[in-house]
Amino acid sequence: MRFVNTLLSALLAVSVAAQPIRKLTRENLLQAMERANNDVAKLGKKMTLIVQGGAVNVILQNRDETEDMDFIVSGCNPIGNSAKCSSDIKLLRPIFYTAMKGVQPERASSWTDDTIKNFFIMNAALYERYMSEAEAQGTVLAGMLEGSAGIKFISAPWDWQFVGKMQKMEKMEDSKMAYNLEDAGFYLRKWLEMKNMVSINYAGVKGLFKSWGRKEPVNLIELCKEVNVKSGANLIELSESIDGAESRDKEPASNVAKPGAALDAPRFAFYGDFVLPAVAKQQGGFVPSADSLLKKGAAAQSELEMAAKLPLNTPSFFLPTSQDFGTAAKRAAHEASKHTPGHYGVVYVVHATPNMVDAAKSVGHGKAVTPRQEFVVAGGIKWSQVLGWAQIPHDYAPPASLAVNGKAGLRDYFEKAFREGTPLFQKNEDYDKQFDAYTANTEAQPKLSNSGQHLQQLEEFMQVNGLAVGWSGKFPLIPTAEGDPISGKESVKNAIPAPNEESWLKQTWGFIERHKIAIALLPAVAAANLIPGLGEVADATEVAALSVDAVDAGGLLVEGVSAASEGDVVSPKVSTKFKVPNAP
Incomplete structure (x- = not known):
């Protein structure tokens, strides 16, 4: 009997264990x-x-x-x-x-x-x-x-959950597909409602994956179709975009993204302008000059072409940025003297986003046409992606020559400046840390530099790369008040805030004057470490080493100068044919 009871207990235990756990x-x-x-x-x-x-x-x-x-x-x-x-x-x-x-x-x-x-x-x-x-x-x-x-x-976040669910379904067994497709449609619908949108096109869906750094499923198009079916709505517009998307995926290798020749994808950039921080904040950021054409119901093709814009000061849907402080500061001083005489220009430290395009590589159809990467920003720069700024003296100009004794000499210049500890930048309290996850776009974008359908190509580019900056599907990216001229030129002239405390400006400008070479060559990646309250590296030696590496990688330090004697002049390694767009 004892054996029977033991056997019954064992069988009962197995029976209980076999019961499915309730969800x-x-x-x-x-x-x-x-x-x-x-x-x-x-x-x-x-x-x-x-x-x-x-x-x-x-x-x-x-x-x-x-x-x-x-x-x-x-x-x-x-x-x-x-x-x-x-x-x-x-x-x-x-x-x-x-x-x-x-x-x-x-x-x-x-x-x-x-x-x-x-x-x-x-x-x-x-x-x-x-x-x-x-x-x-x-x-x-x-x-x-x-x-x-x-x-x-x-x-x-709804879009995070959507791309995660879509990625998960790439190799999912059929028995689980139905409810997962419904889940994905639910997340996407919630995201669209939050964005006040009724649908998103296929390029936009690809952009969601890119913005979160998630790999697209190989069967993404089929999954998008199934999401629409399960949702009972055309949440993802495929009728016009699907064929184009498939053909773009099959384009020749010459148009496929390749690693940048000079740098990895930058996380930061400098932007120089005459627009003061208070005005930039009021208008939501910095808008490109060609936005004014949209208000007039026109958009000339030349204003959209990156190739035509590189060496010129023509209107454009792109804003110029630089990886070195000197270029941005020169532009800021020039723009201020032209638009707001008697007032200083400003260099802004901006966090990179995927709508920042490697212009030189795009014009070169995948191959950088200069030793340096020059990035232009499609659509504009949001105020919330500005980390900080520095005011520039009215007559600022980078030194005509750079006397450095190779990397060691340049490191000495940087260390001397950083050890002084004089604040150069002011922190933007409105900076949004969500931008910390992004970098610039290092893929060649030849269609943006020369295409027969300029606005359409630019809008398609923004569908994929503009989500980080709140792309809504059409330009302008940053609406300005009705009647306000683009870039706020008139509002700046008519309502220029009082300059910062004179002692602060005197201190900052004195610092720039004492360390001309270090400031001119200061790379954006190092500047981000010098903004009070945002610095990632506190030690002057570390920031100096980071700066030298960035200058060298960016093509501003000619190879072999380490053997140069004290006083030798080293010129920036910059092409004269292609320049930063809109640079004076």
Whole structure:
């Protein structure tokens, strides 16, 4: 009998183990989330959890059940503060267990999953963007009231969830495709509603993948078709774009992106202008001159051609940037003397975005036509991507010659300047950290430099590369007030704010004068480390080394000058045929 009882117990255990574990319903999820919220509130703590995947669909009633709740703690950078991350998870685990035990006991230890953090282990900037966009989106799923203790559960960015789901379906078995397609359509619809759009074209979908650094599925077009079918709506416009997209994918290798000849994709750039910070903030950023043609209902082809614009000062839908401070400062001083005589120009440190184009490589159809990368910005520069700025003396001009003793001599110039510690830049308090995740576009864009359908090609380019700056589908990217001239020239003249404190300007301009060579050659990547409150590297030696490497990689330091004697003149290695667009 004892043997029989043992056998029956074993069989019963096997039977119970064989029962499928019930999935989580909306009711059970919300109950467990509320219990967890209350327990954290009792501890007097406040936390925000970013939730993605099936739990979002279930809570928002797009799906009946899900396997688990995928989450990450907002503000818990898996690289920068791993100790805090571990502490938060250690706190939450018993709370989550207890919360679900009273609702669905068999799922108490398996209803949450925090492995989302693995996406961000090697990319802190991507995490910062993910977190900031989730919080800006503000889709609250459950939890604490604003300002009180507890847990606030919010949804992950809709476009992030959409591309993640599409990528996941590339090799998914058919039995799981149906509900995943519905999920993808749900995320896309939510994103479109947030953007006040009813649909997005195929190029725009590709742009979503690019903006998040996610690889496109090889069957993306087919997945887009299926999303439309499952959604019962034409969320993704394919009728006109699908053939063009397929043909572009099959273009000759000469048009395929290749690594830049001089630099990796830049993260920062300098932009020189006469427009003062207060005015730039008021108008939302910096707009290209050709935007004025749109207000008049016209857009001449020459104004869209990058090739025609490179050596000229013609109107354009592109703004010029530079990788060295001297070029941008010269342009700023020139523009100020022309448009606002008696007032200083300004050099802005701008975070790069994918709508920044390698002009030299684009004109060269994939091959850089100069040793340096010169980037132009399609559509304009948003005020929120400006990290900081420096005012430029009225008569600023880079030194006619650069007397350096190779890399060692240049490093000495930089170290001497940085050790002085005089502030050159002022921080933009409106900078949006979501831009930390982006870089400039190093792919050749020959169609932008010479094409028979200029505006169409530019708009298609922006569909793929303009999402980071809020591309809505048409120009202008940054609307200006009705009647205001483009670039705010008249408003600047009529309402120029009082200059910064005279002592500050005197100090800054004296610093520029004392360190002419270091300031002229200062690379954008180093400048980003010199803005108060934003610096990534504090040590002058490290910033100097970074600067020398960037100058050398950018083609401003002629090879072999390390053997030059003190006083030898080293000229910038810059082509005279192609110049930064709109440079004086």
